[in-house]
Amino acid sequence: MVRVSLQQGDITQVEIDAIVNAANSGLRGGGGVDGAIHAAGGPEILAECQRLRQTTLPHGLPTGQAVATTAGRLPARHVIHVVGPVYDRSEDRSALLRSAYTSALRVADELGASGVAFPAVSAGVYGWPLDDAARLAVTSVLGAMTQVRDVRFVLFNAGAYQAFSAALAATHPPSSPR
Numbered sequence: 001m002v003r004v005s006l007q008q009g010d011i012t013q014v015e016i017d018a019i020v021n022a023a024n025s026g027l028r029g030g031g032g033v034d035g036a037i038h039a040a041g042g043p044e045i046l047a048e049c050q051r052l053r054q055t056t057l058p059h060g061l062p063t064g065q066a067v068a069t070t071a072g073r074l075p076a077r078h079v080i081h082v083v084g085p086v087y088d089r090s091e092d093r094s095a096l097l098r099s100a101y102t103s104a105l106r107v108a109d110e111l112g113a114s115g116v117a118f119p120a121v122s123a124g125v126y127g128w129p130l131d132d133a134a135r136l137a138v139t140s141v142l143g144a145m146t147q148v149r150d151v152r153f154v155l156f157n158a159g160a161y162q163a164f165s166a167a168l169a170a171t172h173p174p175s176s177p178r
Contacts, residue, residue, distance in 0.1 A: 001149075002141060002142065002144070002146060002148055002149060002150075002151050003149060003150055003151070004138065004141060004142065004151045004152075004153070004168060005150075005151070005152050005153075006152070006153050006155065006161060006164050006165055006168065007152060007153075007154055007155070007161075008154075008155050008156070008157070008158065008160075008161045009154055009155075009156075010036070010154070010156070011033060011036070011037070011117055011119050011154040011156075012036050012037055012039075012040035012041070012074055013075065014075065014076060014117045014152065014154055015075040015076065016075075016076050016115040016116065016117050016150070016152065017076065017077050017078065017108070017111070017112075017113035017114055017115045017116065018068070018071075018076055018077060018078040018079065018080050018107075018108050018111060018113045018115070018116045018117070019037070019071070019074065019076040019078075019079055019080070019116070019117045019118075019154075020066075020079075020080045020081075020082055020104045020116060020117065020118045020119060020121070021033060021034055021037045021079050021080065021081045021082070021119075022034055022082065022084055022119050022120075022121045022122070022124065022126075023061065023081035023082060023083055024083065025060035025061050025062065025063065025083045026053070026060050027049035027050075027052060027053055027057070027060065027061055027067075027081060028046070028049065029045075029046055029049075031125060032124045032125055033119045033124070033156075037074070037079060040073065040074055041070075041071055041072030041073055041074045041079065042072040042073040043072070044070050044072035044073070045069055045070060045071070045072045045079055048069040048070050049069060049081070052067060052069070060083075061081060061082075061083050062083065063083045063084070063085050063096050063100075064082075064083065064084075064085065064095070064096040064097070064098075064099030064100050064103060065082070065083065065099070065100075065103050066080050066081065066082045066100065066103035066104045066106070066107045067080070067081050067107065068080050068081070068107050068110075068111055069081065076117070077111075077113070078111055078113065080104045080107050080108060080111075080116070082100040082101075082103060082104050082121060083100065084096070084097055084100045084121035084122030084126055084128070085097055085100075085122055085126065085128075086122070086126045086127060087122065087126060087127040087128040087129065094132075094136055097121065097122055097128065097133065097136050097137075097140075098136055098139075098140040100121050100122070101118065101121065101136075101137055101140035101141055101144070102140055102144045104116065104118070105141070105144045105146040105148055105151075106146070108146070108148050109146055109147045109148065113148060114147070114148060114149050114150060115148065115149070115150035115151075115152070116148050116150070116151055116152070117151075117152045117153075117154045118137065118141070118151065118152070118153050118154070119153075119154060119155070119156070120133055120134065120137065120153070120155060120156075120160050120163075120164070121133070121137065123160065130159065130160060130163045131163050131166070131167070133163075134160075134163040134164040134166070134167035135167045135170070137153065137164070137167070138153075138164065138167040138168050138170075138171055139167075139171065142171055
């Protein structure tokens with residue numbers, strides 16, 4: 001069974017088998033978590049992303065899917081890039097957000113990773129409401145069939161940490177007195 005933990009901090013500093021990057025479909029680097037991972041990991045990550053675009057992913061990485069690259073200069077061994085959906089009030093894209101998490105775990109299994117660190121996928125510039133993003137993330141990971149044993153949500157600020165803490169607590173409600 002997977003053990004889920006939370007920490008507030010910088011995902012680029014986490015020593016673990018794989019960190020997850022909230023990437024764009026073009027795998028070109030960008031802002032937020034994506035930019036931080038590319039900056040800290042060095043040009044090796046972008047070079048491998050470019051090779052993927054020239055070979056197996058000529059049209060980019062589809063939303064909800066995942067692919068792994070080197071971690072370059074990061075303390076992790078691998079970076080698993082996922083493309084989360086942009087939030088849209090008029091269309092339920094929850095299945096795509098769930099898929100981003102479960103696809104990352106599937107890739108982690110292929111890599112033989114026992115530990116994976118996730119950011120709050122889609123909860124930044126993609127506009128997903130934080131409480132709902134946290135609920136979907138936690139329930140997706142806890143419900144996934146995976147060999148990964150250690151999942152850490154590495155959250156950049158106190159608000160994200162609180163939202164994920166509440167989502168995790170909701171999956172294990174306190175026992176009622178007998």
